[in-house]
Amino acid sequence: MPLSPLKLRFLVISLLTVSFLGALDNTVVSTALATVAGQLGALEQMSWIVVGYTLASTVLLPVLGKLGDIVGPRAVFLISLVVFILSSLGCGFAPSMGWLIFARVVQGMSSAGLQLMSQTIIALTTTPRQRPQYMAIIGAAFPIAILVGPVVGGLITDYWSWPWVFWVNAPVGIIALVLAAVAVPHIEGVGSSRFDVAGAATLGVAVVALVLAVTWVVDREQLAAALIAFAVTAACLAAFILVELRAADPIVPLRHLANRTIGAGIVISAIVGIGLFSITSYLPTYFQMAYRTSATVSGLVPIATVFGMLVSNLISGWLASRTGHYRVFPIAGTILGAAGLAVMAVLPVGLPLWVPMVVMAIVGLGTGAFMSLIVTVVQSAAPVGETGAVTATVNLVRQVGATVATALIGGVIGFAVAAGLPAGLDAATLTPTTVHAASPAVQAQIAALYRDVFAPIFIALAATYLVGVIASLLLPPGRLSDESPDLPAATEPRHPVRSARS
Template sequence: MPLSPLRFRLLVVSLLTVSFLGALDNTVVTTALATVAGQLGALEHMSWIVVGYTLASTVLLPVLGTLGDRVGPRAVFLASLTTFILSSVACGFAHDFAWLIAARVVQGMSSAGLQLMSQTIIAVATTPRQRPKYLAIIGAAFPVAILIGPVLGGLITDYWGWPWVFWVNAPVGILALALAVFAIPHVARTVRGRFDTAGAVTLTIGLVALVLAVTWIGADGPASVSAFAIAAIGLAGFLLAEMRAAEPIVHLRLFTNRTMAVGTAISAIVGVGLFSITAYLPTYFQMAYRTSATISGLVPIATVFGMLVGNLTSGWLASRTGHYRVFALVGTTLGAAGLGVMAVLPVGLALWVPMAAMAVVGVGTGAFMSLIVAVVQSAAPAAETGSVTATVNLVRQVGSTVATAVIGGVVGVGVAVALPHGMDAAALTPSLVHAAAPAVQAQIATIYSDVLAPIFGVLAVVYVAGIVASVLLPAGRLADAHEPSPAPTESIAV
């Protein structure tokens, strides 16, 4: 859908601002978690500030994607942005923990709409050739938010107070809303008929149970097993509902298209292969390399900076040349190489060595992180752009959640089993280790290295699987004009 140059620039500014707000909201809040929970008297439930937000933003993706196809992405985007602003204000006014969690759930639901509709609107407003560049620009909000979010959250909490962690969203969001009302084009709804209520309900039950199950692994075994059982029943019911629905919420038939099936699998690697391990890197380097908390943060920063560079570079080159498979191949190869190096690195090397290895993983992941969304969008019928974009994001987020929980469980059990007699894994902190005798420090460093090395190796294999998937991705070039999407049974995307 062609727009005037000015209106298109305002559109990109609005979408980038909103994407940055959504990405920043979670990273800023993590720094203020202890302060918020302490002042509201709920330290034991602190994790639900993040879990409630993540859970809501994950399970609503397919529902919002389908709504975007039915009522148009503009309506869903504007409603999501308005809700995000109001729920952010409500979070800041929370006087008890129940209020805050409820507001965070609503905020997470609206954040899913912002993330998803930003990508869908770009797909509507650009040609397939232009799409990678602008999706990369929108996608750059995530790594930038990771880089500056914790510092910004700390400054706001220390100098303004924790409510401003949420309230700061309001003025920026209102400005973005004013731009969006003018810049976002009206798009006629493309899907009619009855809404797939059975599919939406069963998928929501299945995903909520699955996320809770992996969250409770290691903390509450019986509850986790029960949640897994409910998840299996819910997801089985969802598959049955989708096979019977006239207008399913997730069009399973689209995955007979090799581009879409392979592209979705490659997208999952971002969550499973990288996002899952990032949270554990600081602890690993504090324990195995005996660094301070501040210094340990340099490795995730190098990873995220590499992701930013790879994302913007591949988006620009793909839009310039129209080629896309090469970036998936190079990106997954770099990811496999970087994680393979991490798996065999001996403890005690200079910190720049693992920083360089993880930066390579970041560059490789960034090379296909946003691009693969553009490729899958181009392979889908225009009438189902929203639901297809939702499916790609859903697979990535669920993969990240499940893999993060699994890695956390493996690390927790592996370290606890290997610790010397008399040491309590639950009370083991970096400061305690750094104050111990050199022999004990060396022993614990070896334990963490022995536990994490196989994990890095397994994640390297995940990227190797991505290399295979990239080879199977049909070759082609992104079109430089609005052209009809290929039929779902075709192998070539464009």
């Protein structure tokens, strides 16, 4: 369903506004967590403000993707936006932590619809050749939100009050809703009307159990619960695979993994979550402890990383649309990511901070080169009637990969630091302030300890990017097609490329 250039630009502005709203919400809230939990008197439940949101968003991705194929993405998108606005108001009026967590779960569910349907709508209103440029613009909402969200959240919390962290979504959301109602075209559902309830249920339980398992496994007191959750995950995943292989219209079309473009693209997408998103939140701690910087200064490294990601995301999208060539970007990007993380593993502590900033900016540049682009490549290879389901699968593996890897890295850091601390220091009470007040000898010991703990983590993440290099090389060569996506639903995957000679 191709649109005129003017309508397409208006649509992109509308989708970018909504995507930025959803992305900004999570980063703004993270700054106010301690204040919110303290005023509601439930500090021990603080993590569930984030975990509930993330779990709901992750679990609903395949469900909403399939619904978008059945009823059309416009309806799912607009309903998700309305629910997001209402749940934001509910969060701000929360009189207790239980109320807030419930409202955040609903907000997470609607956020999944905003994220997913934005990508699906672009896929169904542009050609594969046009898509990378517009998808890169919408994808820029995430890194921009990471850059400005904590500052905005801090200002709102300090000068207004924490409910406004949520209430600010209402006026912005209403403007976005008006824009979307006018700009988003009506797109008929082209997928089968049958819904895979068994597949959705088994996958949902598996994802929830997996996230809980990796969250609990780092706590010795919850080790038994973590093992049970891992067992539930394994059982549900086995059941899910059996259900999907037999389902006439599966919620996750596993048969398409045999297509080289879709299979390799999903692996490459997972690299973004596992290889970069997982480590970003731990970088400030690393530099505060190993480089003995302040909290403010330590934030410069993830900022450089995200800025590199933002720049290359926009440039690669523009170049892919202009030339039609896409394969070079994930190949070059994964190589840059692997090289940068390998360099981080061998950097000695004590160097000027601009050195690791440059190195991590290179990792960001590499990741941004394929972050949004690979979604468009996979979409172009999928049947039109399963665009939402395939897009959901790409986002699902990225999100689950980031969640699991983040929890595992946190567990490794906690265990290794506790085991290697000098005598007289307790890992449970260790803070950057404590370290900076210690003697130079103790500071040097802790810096060396953090270097030794993080070095194998960087190596493991570099190896993850090397897997991405292999997957990128498996992508079929060629150029993105100018063929319109407004086609009847297909039964087999399509090729997103045309011959390089054409």
